Amino acid sequence: MNTDRAFQALIGLLHDIGKFRQRARWGQERRPHEEQGADWVAQRLAPRLKFLSPEDRQRLASAIRDHHGSPYDRDARALIAADRLASGERAPREEEEPGDPAREPLRALLPALRLPERTPHPAASGWGFGTAPLPGGTAEVEAWKAIFPQPIASIAPDYPGLWEGFEAALEALHPAIWETPEEALTALMALLRRFTWCVPAAAYRDEPDVSLYDHLRMTAALTVCLAELPEETLRRLEEKTRTGEFPEEPVALLIGGDLSGIQRFLYAISSEGAAKSLRGRSAYLALLADAAVEFLLRELDLPPTQVVYRSGGHFYLLAPLSARDRLPQLADRLDEILIQAHGGDLAIALDAVPLKARDFHLKEGGLPERWADLSARLGAQKSRRFRRSMARHYEILFGPFGGGGLRPRCEVCHAEEETGGPLARPVETRPDEGVAKCALCRSFEELGDDIARRSDFLILRPAQGALRGRLTWRTVLGALGVEFRFCDRRGLRDSFRPGDRVIRLHDGDLSPVEGVPVHDFRYLPAFTPMDRDGTIVELGEMAKSAKGTPAWACLRMDVDHLGRLFRYGLGARYSLSRVATLSHLIALFFEGYLRVLCRQVDPEARHLYLIYSGGDDLLTVGSWDRALELAFRAREDFRRFAADNPSVTLSGGISMHPEKFPLYQAAAEAGDHLEAAKGLRRADGRDKDAFGFFGLPMAWEDAEWVREWARELGRRIRPDDRDGPWLARGFLHRLMSIAGLLEEEVRLAGSERLGPEDLRRMVGLHRARWRLVYVLARQPKEVQPILQRLQEELLAEGGRRLRWLSPLARWVEWMTRGGSPD
Numbered sequence: 001m002n003t004d005r006a007f008q009a010l011i012g013l014l015h016d017i018g019k020f021r022q023r024a025r026w027g028q029e030r031r032p033h034e035e036q037g038a039d040w041v042a043q044r045l046a047p048r049l050k051f052l053s054p055e056d057r058q059r060l061a062s063a064i065r066d067h068h069g070s071p072y073d074r075d076a077r078a079l080i081a082a083d084r085l086a087s088g089e090r091a092p093r094e095e096e097e098p099g100d101p102a103r104e105p106l107r108a109l110l111p112a113l114r115l116p117e118r119t120p121h122p123a124a125s126g127w128g129f130g131t132a133p134l135p136g137g138t139a140e141v142e143a144w145k146a147i148f149p150q151p152i153a154s155i156a157p158d159y160p161g162l163w164e165g166f167e168a169a170l171e172a173l174h175p176a177i178w179e180t181p182e183e184a185l186t187a188l189m190a191l192l193r194r195f196t197w198c199v200p201a202a203a204y205r206d207e208p209d210v211s212l213y214d215h216l217r218m219t220a221a222l223t224v225c226l227a228e229l230p231e232e233t234l235r236r237l238e239e240k241t242r243t244g245e246f247p248e249e250p251v252a253l254l255i256g257g258d259l260s261g262i263q264r265f266l267y268a269i270s271s272e273g274a275a276k277s278l279r280g281r282s283a284y285l286a287l288l289a290d291a292a293v294e295f296l297l298r299e300l301d302l303p304p305t306q307v308v309y310r311s312g313g314h315f316y317l318l319a320p321l322s323a324r325d326r327l328p329q330l331a332d333r334l335d336e337i338l339i340q341a342h343g344g345d346l347a348i349a350l351d352a353v354p355l356k357a358r359d360f361h362l363k364e365g366g367l368p369e370r371w372a373d374l375s376a377r378l379g380a381q382k383s384r385r386f387r388r389s390m391a392r393h394y395e396i397l398f399g400p401f402g403g404g405g406l407r408p409r410c411e412v413c414h415a416e417e418e419t420g421g422p423l424a425r426p427v428e429t430r431p432d433e434g435v436a437k438c439a440l441c442r443s444f445e446e447l448g449d450d451i452a453r454r455s456d457f458l459i460l461r462p463a464q465g466a467l468r469g470r471l472t473w474r475t476v477l478g479a480l481g482v483e484f485r486f487c488d489r490r491g492l493r494d495s496f497r498p499g500d501r502v503i504r505l506h507d508g509d510l511s512p513v514e515g516v517p518v519h520d521f522r523y524l525p526a527f528t529p530m531d532r533d534g535t536i537v538e539l540g541e542m543a544k545s546a547k548g549t550p551a552w553a554c555l556r557m558d559v560d561h562l563g564r565l566f567r568y569g570l571g572a573r574y575s576l577s578r579v580a581t582l583s584h585l586i587a588l589f590f591e592g593y594l595r596v597l598c599r600q601v602d603p604e605a606r607h608l609y610l611i612y613s614g615g616d617d618l619l620t621v622g623s624w625d626r627a628l629e630l631a632f633r634a635r636e637d638f639r640r641f642a643a644d645n646p647s648v649t650l651s652g653g654i655s656m657h658p659e660k661f662p663l664y665q666a667a668a669e670a671g672d673h674l675e676a677a678k679g680l681r682r683a684d685g686r687d688k689d690a691f692g693f694f695g696l697p698m699a700w701e702d703a704e705w706v707r708e709w710a711r712e713l714g715r716r717i718r719p720d721d722r723d724g725p726w727l728a729r730g731f732l733h734r735l736m737s738i739a740g741l742l743e744e745e746v747r748l749a750g751s752e753r754l755g756p757e758d759l760r761r762m763v764g765l766h767r768a769r770w771r772l773v774y775v776l777a778r779q780p781k782e783v784q785p786i787l788q789r790l791q792e793e794l795l796a797e798g799g800r801r802l803r804w805l806s807p808l809a810r811w812v813e814w815m816t817r818g819g820s821p822d
């Protein structure tokens with residue numbers, strides 16, 4: 001990597017490290033943060049940075065010391081302007097912080113977001129985070145509490161403890177890490193992420209809701225961009241921003257990437273061996289997006305600080321303006337590789353918009369518009385994707401397909417065998433399987449298996465591959481210049497080679513393992529159900545192991561109005577650092593916490609299969625009862641994660657299926673239920689925040705009601721050969737037939753256009769029916785009070801809940817099927 005850029009990234013990453021130390025040593029050392037930071041870097045860090053000359057090591061400390069002054073050094077000047085842009089402040093305040101920074105926790109952003117049409121959170125700014133490093137390791141559930149906001153009054157920050165942890169972790173790094181700029185920057189960013197994600201940057205009197213981690217990395221990214229500007233532009237920028245003016249001067253490039261074709265790629269496979277293939281396919285998509293980011297960083301010669309965000313198949317990078325000329329060529333290469341490997345099935349849209357200094361201004365800036373502009377461009381590109389490349393690759397995209405049906409086909413992905421040409425895709429049937437699989441599908445199975453068994457570490461190795469030979473996931477990523485390997489603790493030593501980047505999974509501890517350096521940490525949203533013999537449990541098995549009805553389910557969930565939450569939710573506080581903080585947090589929930597939640601719902605890891613979780617959404621398959629439980633738990637926890645903010649909500653959809661049912665159809669059905677939930681509008685106008693299950697979109701508050709009653713009634717249905725005060729199964733059947741009649745009547749009446757009189761009449765009818773069933777069922781005396789309560793709740797509020805009778809009856813029926821009907 002270009003050492004100049006590495007240097008600029010370093011001063012950006014470290015310029016405010018004194019803020020952290022200052023908080024930790026409050027009351028003992030009252031020196032300005034820039035002095036504390038510079039001294040600490042000069043003593044503790046600079047001597048390790050072997051790739052810097054002795055002069056540069058001095059320059060590093062000086063840039064930090066002078067970042068509120070008027071330095072001569074060009075990089076230090078770029079840093080000052082970058083710091084101002086990253087904070088989006090009108091004018092930097094030179095004075096130290098007011099109040100008591102040692103007691104000030106990081107304010108949580110999610111509770112403070114506000115969609116115009118929703119009720120504001122009553123205590124929007126009253127929530128913050130404790131001072132715990134990012135979770136990982138064995139004490140999972142306990143440790144993950146750290147990412148949930150707490151009332152500010154209940155938080156007692158321990159900055160000395162956090163700082164001590166940071167210094168110890170820095171000391172513990174393998175010394176070889178400091179030898180190259182890539183490795184040093186990667187490890188430094190990982191440590192800062194782990195320990196300063198919860199430290200407020202709060203450089204000024206602004207709300208302390210931006211984490212130091214995000215402020216540091218965004219300042220670093222901008223420093224790299226600004227350092228490249230012509231001298232007169234940089235000078236103008238310095239002068240104007242000093243007095244709070246952000247000029248209309250292009251300063252950086254926001255590059256966006258978007259992986260498309262995900263749905264089709266994941267689900268358009270046969271259910272034969274689907275479970276085995278899915279995990280690998282989903283992991284491959286994440287690795288592919290990662291490889292694309294690595295590819296761009298390498299080709300554009302950018303340090304890792306330039307990645308603003310990457311998760312869920314999307315990524316954003318900040319690059320110097322000069323990168324613009326090279327982008328079309330890089331986009332072509334990406335296209336070419338993906339077309340050769342996947343025909344037209346997968347594509348990465350790549351585009352960029354220039355950002356002007358003025359865009360960063362909190363009040364006058366246009367950052368939300370630039371961001372929206374980029375998303376629109378990426379969307380447009382998806383729809384006319386490959387247009388340019390198509391001409392060159394006409395044959396691959398449009399055939400001639402099929403050699404008269406003579407060539408064997410893969411029974412998983414339906415691709416034809418390919419034996420001629422530079423890329424071979426043989427299709428074989430192994431004697432123990434009886435299913436013909438192509439080389440690519442087989443490689444996905446191996447990847448899924450690796451992740452299920454050996455996912456303690458991920459090794460990232462620069463490669464110089466070409467798209468030749470046998471088509472596997474490794475060949476494709478190799479063509480992008482990266483090799484990935486999963487391994488466990490024992491395998492690490494054998495797999496490691498100098499120059500590799502070692503990423504520890506699920507654990508932020510970066511101390512060396514058996515002498516091997518660890519550079520980074522990451523959460524892998526993997527939860528895989530395993531059989532006793534160590535193979536991945538198939539859908540049919542998950543169906544059989546469900547309680548009650550043998551069925552499996554497909555669950556999809558995502559955050560409501562995410563685009564608008566980002567664009568409007570921050571209001572006048574939209575800054576690059578806040579966007580970074582928000583995306584980082586939401587991704588933590590889906591990439592990190594979801595897996596922990598799956599383990600709570602399915603402790604034996606036999607019923608739930610987290611196929612995909614990242615960005616702001618998730619997809620799980622599993623035994624229907626556990627998948628349903630996961631949906632409710634995920635919603636509860638997401639709500640807690642946003643401290644009950646009415647503007648930040650999650651919707652879901654679930655479809656349930658018998659043992660043999662095609663996965664793509666299940667995924668599509670779950671998607672339809674999710675869409676229906678998103679289309680829900682309450683009487684008061686509030687939309688989404690809903691769950692589509694048992695074929696009905698339902699507000700979560702109603703779904704909770706159904707869940708409570710399903711549990712209540714489920715407990716009381718007569719089990720096999722037991723006497724006592726049970727509800728007979730016949731009761732359930734009557735409930736269901738009433739529900740059926742009701743549905744029919746609603747349909748006939750055209751539920752949208754019922755007048756008050758019609759409603760009253762209908763409710764009357766149902767009441768009569770209900771009484772009828774009540775008498776007919778002649779349930780034991782002991783359960784009468786419960787049935788009475790159910791009846792009252794059903795008929796309350798104008799009989800609004802009568803509609804939920806159908807899902808309720810079906811849920812109880814599903815739960816209890818298998819008991820003896822009487």
Ligand SMILES: [Zn+2]
Pocket residue numbers: 410411412413414415437438439440441442
């Ligand atoms: Zn295949």
